[in-house]
Amino acid sequence: MADEKRLNPIADILANEVEELRHGKGQPQFDNDDFPSADKVKAVGERVGFVSRDSVAVKQDETQEAVEVRKPYRWTTGRNRTTTIRASDETINLFDKVATKLKLQKGVVLERALAAFIRETGVDVDD
Amino acid sequence: MPIIVFASSKGGAGKSTSACLLANALANTGANVTVIDADPNRPLTRWASHAKLPDNLKVVTNKDESTILAEIKESAANSEFVIVDLEGVASVTVSYAISRANLVVIPVQGSHLDAVEAAKAVRLVRNQEEAFERKIPFAILFTRTSPAIRGRTLASIEQNFKEAGYPVFTTQLLEREAYKAIFSCGKTLYQLTSSHSSNIDKAVRNSEQFALESIRIVRGLPVEHPDSLDHGQDDKPNVAEIA
Ligand SMILES: Nc1ncnc2c1ncn2[C@@H]1O[C@H](COP(=O)(O)OP(=O)(O)OP(=O)(O)O)[C@@H](O)[C@H]1O
């Protein structure tokens, strides 16, 4: 039994810490009335560049490759239609996974997958 | 009722993943945990909608910057731990959340861009500390590090932080398949099985160590690692420098 416990000593130590905290040992004081007002917090944040979301253009590091495609881009790509496809859990999970791994929007993955499929099968899609 | 906030204006630094792991580890001890998803992209709300969460773990979705303070206040009144996941931008919501935090976790991957954005978050914390005469504990958390190798960039960033006097978590969250699987499979870390990912036990231990260290910081106690514990670097071969 003791051995079994020792398999994951961290879980026990963590549970113990939480228990001590629960009994007020080192519990931080939380009193909302003591906290600075929203206006003051906002002013301090703005001094170091933390501004209202409404006033920032959607920020994306140019150095970062194709992360999640954000709104303005989506509107200019023409990828604005939705469709429903019945598929198995497995297939949908795989779709998610590929999009996440490649950091691509799903519409882009679909386009590329179709292009690959057309190449592979040689199917003629031009009427 | 500690409030633990994950902040970095660098997109993809590991905020949502680390926040989720902390929530999982704390809830697994039986504690009541509320996660506030304050990212308009709603990553954790989406996760929670797929996952079958235990009763003592819940995710609430924050509307916008005008609601975050009330959301934090309400969650703090109703749960033992409040964890706030923020969007990767420098927004007022970030300022608000930090103003209520008992710990600000600033995730950093081993890139200089991450380090620059981390420094911005630290600046915000320190400005608030000064303006409001309130100590706001914070620490840098290295995420997605390799179990086997420690790159030069990471080492140099670590050195810079040290020189700047930034506290850094002893535990690093390693790059783990299991940490992705919780999102792709829609499960808590403790619901994963070997069919979802390998090395789940190691992933659990690593995130619990991170949780343990977080609580010690909140409690104002020195970080204590029992001798048997490695500091996140649990896979041999050991630390090697690579070019
Ligand atoms: N420790 C880890 N191991 C493996 N993958 C990780 C780890 N941490 C983060 N990731 C992966 O890195 C990517 C970004 O992580 P995450 O979404 O947590 O960052 P974030 O800071 O919340 O991003 P954002 O700023 O967009 O909200 C995700 O694909 C996630 O699965």
Ligand SMILES: [Mg+2]
């Ligand atoms: Mg996130």
